[in-house]
Amino acid sequence: MSIQTEVARRRTFAIISHPDAGKTTLTEKLLLFAGAIQIAGSVKARKASRHASSDWMEIEKQRGISVASSVMQMEYRDCVINLLDTPGHQDFSEDTYRVLTAVDAALMVIDAANGVEPQTIRLLQVCRARNTPIITFINKMDREVKEPLDLLAEIEEHIGMDAVPMSWPVGMGKAFEGVFDIARDKMRLFRPGQERRDDSKDDVIDGLDNPEIAKRFGDAFTSAKNDIELIQAASPVFDRAEFLAGRQTPVFFGSAINNFGVQEVLDALVEQAPPPGARTAMERQVNPEEPKFTGVVFKVQANMDPAHRDRVAFVRVSSGKFNRGMRLKVSRNGKEIRPNNVVSFLSQRRELVDEAYAGDVIGIPNHGILHLGDVLTEGESLHFTGLPFFAPELFQAVEVKDPLRIKQLRTGLAQLGEEGAIQVFRPIAAGGALLLGAVGQLQFEVVAHRLAAEYGCEARMMASRYSMARWITAEDPKELRKFIDANASHIAYDVVEAPAFLVTSGAQLRVAEERYPSIRFHAMREHGAAPSAAH
Known part of the structure; x- marks a missing residue:
C-alpha cells in the first residue's frame, strides 16, 4: 500500500481523565473490543496476578494508579489505532502534556457521578490550546449519577465547545436500562458484561416513538424522550468539520466496567477522528x-x-x-x-x-x-518545538543513604531526569546536594521507589528551602554570566545544562526581575528552544 493509503488508515489518540473516572478500565475494554487482548485485568484487584494491561510499573501495580504513559497499537475496521494512555494522577500532568503533543485526537472520560473534575479541566485546556478534537465518554451510568442534562452543561461550561449527544441514557444506577442511539433512532438495551455489541431483536428496539419502549421502561424512558426532544430542538446537530476544528465534542454514555457503550466509542474514533495531519x-x-x-x-x-x-x-x-x-x-x-x-x-x-x-x-x-x-x-x-518542561513548584534535596552507592544515584537521577519523570538540578555552589524539582508530591515518591527498585540505591529525600525556579536567558552572554556569578548560591543547571534561578519566594523573584532588567526569567522551557547555558 502507498504511504498516502497507510496514513489515511491511522488514528492516534490519547485518553484523558481525572483519577478514578475509569480511564484505565476503558482502555482495556477498547483493546478487548478490538480483539487486541483476550482478558481484561481489573485495576482494583491489585493483589491479583494480573493488572491493568496499560499499567506496568511496579508502583502502579501496588497503588492501582497509572503514573506513566503507555502506548498501545491495535487494528479495528481496517484502521490502525495508536492509543496513548496517560497518567490520570494530577502530579503527572507534565508527562501527560507531552503525550498530548503526539496525538491527533483525545478521548475524554468523565465520571457521571462527579462530572467535570479539576484534572480533566487542566488537560482540556491543553487540548483546547492545540485545537485537538475531543470525543467524550460519560462513564459509570450503572451507578447513581448526575442528571445527563447537567453533565452536558458542565462540559460546555468548562471546555467552551458544544457538547453534542450521540446517545442518551435511559435511567441510571440499578434502574439503568440502556442508551438511545439518537442518530440511528434505536434503543440499545443494557446487558452487563457483553463483550460484543449484538444488534439482534433482543438487544435493540427501534424508534423514539415506539410504544413498546415506553410501555417496557415507563417513566425512565418518558424522561429520556423528553430530554432528547429538548436537545434536538435546542442543540446543534453534529458537524464533523466543527468537531475537527475543536468546536464540538460528540458525547457518548455508557459503563466501561460492563463493556457497555465501548464499541460505539471505537466506531466514532474510526469514523470521526482525523488521520495524522501536518x-x-x-x-x-x-x-x-x-x-x-x-x-x-x-x-x-x-x-x-x-x-x-x-x-x-x-x-x-x-x-x-x-x-x-x-x-x-x-x-x-x-x-x-x-x-x-x-x-x-x-x-x-x-x-x-x-x-x-x-x-x-x-x-x-x-x-x-x-x-x-x-x-x-x-x-x-x-x-x-512545543515539547514543554514546566518550572517545578516543589523541591527536595536528595542524598544516598549508602555513600558507596553515589554512582548509582547519579546514574539513576540522570536517566530519570532525561525521561522527564523528575527534574534534576545541580547547584553550582560547592558541596550542594542534588535538587529534585517536581510539579506534584507523588513524583518524589515514585522516583525514590524507582531508585531503589531499578538502580539499587536507597535515597534520602530532604526538605529544600526553595519553592520556585525560573530558567534564565539574556541576549548578551556577558550579562547572563554576570547574573550567575552574582547569584551563585541560587543557580543550578538542569539535565540539558540550562541555568535556572532558584528562589524561596515570589517576592525574591520580583526583586531579581527589577534589579536585572536584561535577564529573562522563564516559567517554561520548551525543547528545541532551550535556554543556552553559560558556564
Missing part, C-alpha cells in the same frame, strides 16, 4: 504523506525491562515510512543511528517493527543517545 517545524511544515521519514521523541522511559536496564525512546512518526535498520540522523547533534530492534507495544508485550507510518508510535531502545524532543530524519536538519 506538523510545523522551525524550518518548514512537514506533511505526513511526504516520502521521507521524520519523527519526534516525545517520551523516554528507563527500565521498561529491568533485567536489561534498557531505555526506550517513544517516537511519533511525523512523515513518511520507517523501515527497520534505516539510517537516521539526530538533528540535535548530527549523529547517525541505525535502529534494528525497534518495537511497538501492547503494554509490556513488545513486537519488533519492520515498518511504520506517519501517526504510528515506535519505541527505539537506546543507551542515552536519544533525548526528549529529539527529531529523527533521513538527513534533513529539522527542529520541532
Whole structure:
C-alpha cells in the first residue's frame, strides 16, 4: 500500500481523565473490543496476578494508579489505532502534556457521578490550546449519577465547545436500562458484561416513538424522550468539520466496567477522528504523506525491562515510512543511528517493527543517545518545538543513604531526569546536594521507589528551602554570566545544562526581575528552544 493509503488508515489518540473516572478500565475494554487482548485485568484487584494491561510499573501495580504513559497499537475496521494512555494522577500532568503533543485526537472520560473534575479541566485546556478534537465518554451510568442534562452543561461550561449527544441514557444506577442511539433512532438495551455489541431483536428496539419502549421502561424512558426532544430542538446537530476544528465534542454514555457503550466509542474514533495531519517545524511544515521519514521523541522511559536496564525512546512518526535498520540522523547533534530492534507495544508485550507510518508510535531502545524532543530524519536538519518542561513548584534535596552507592544515584537521577519523570538540578555552589524539582508530591515518591527498585540505591529525600525556579536567558552572554556569578548560591543547571534561578519566594523573584532588567526569567522551557547555558 502507498504511504498516502497507510496514513489515511491511522488514528492516534490519547485518553484523558481525572483519577478514578475509569480511564484505565476503558482502555482495556477498547483493546478487548478490538480483539487486541483476550482478558481484561481489573485495576482494583491489585493483589491479583494480573493488572491493568496499560499499567506496568511496579508502583502502579501496588497503588492501582497509572503514573506513566503507555502506548498501545491495535487494528479495528481496517484502521490502525495508536492509543496513548496517560497518567490520570494530577502530579503527572507534565508527562501527560507531552503525550498530548503526539496525538491527533483525545478521548475524554468523565465520571457521571462527579462530572467535570479539576484534572480533566487542566488537560482540556491543553487540548483546547492545540485545537485537538475531543470525543467524550460519560462513564459509570450503572451507578447513581448526575442528571445527563447537567453533565452536558458542565462540559460546555468548562471546555467552551458544544457538547453534542450521540446517545442518551435511559435511567441510571440499578434502574439503568440502556442508551438511545439518537442518530440511528434505536434503543440499545443494557446487558452487563457483553463483550460484543449484538444488534439482534433482543438487544435493540427501534424508534423514539415506539410504544413498546415506553410501555417496557415507563417513566425512565418518558424522561429520556423528553430530554432528547429538548436537545434536538435546542442543540446543534453534529458537524464533523466543527468537531475537527475543536468546536464540538460528540458525547457518548455508557459503563466501561460492563463493556457497555465501548464499541460505539471505537466506531466514532474510526469514523470521526482525523488521520495524522501536518506538523510545523522551525524550518518548514512537514506533511505526513511526504516520502521521507521524520519523527519526534516525545517520551523516554528507563527500565521498561529491568533485567536489561534498557531505555526506550517513544517516537511519533511525523512523515513518511520507517523501515527497520534505516539510517537516521539526530538533528540535535548530527549523529547517525541505525535502529534494528525497534518495537511497538501492547503494554509490556513488545513486537519488533519492520515498518511504520506517519501517526504510528515506535519505541527505539537506546543507551542515552536519544533525548526528549529529539527529531529523527533521513538527513534533513529539522527542529520541532512545543515539547514543554514546566518550572517545578516543589523541591527536595536528595542524598544516598549508602555513600558507596553515589554512582548509582547519579546514574539513576540522570536517566530519570532525561525521561522527564523528575527534574534534576545541580547547584553550582560547592558541596550542594542534588535538587529534585517536581510539579506534584507523588513524583518524589515514585522516583525514590524507582531508585531503589531499578538502580539499587536507597535515597534520602530532604526538605529544600526553595519553592520556585525560573530558567534564565539574556541576549548578551556577558550579562547572563554576570547574573550567575552574582547569584551563585541560587543557580543550578538542569539535565540539558540550562541555568535556572532558584528562589524561596515570589517576592525574591520580583526583586531579581527589577534589579536585572536584561535577564529573562522563564516559567517554561520548551525543547528545541532551550535556554543556552553559560558556564
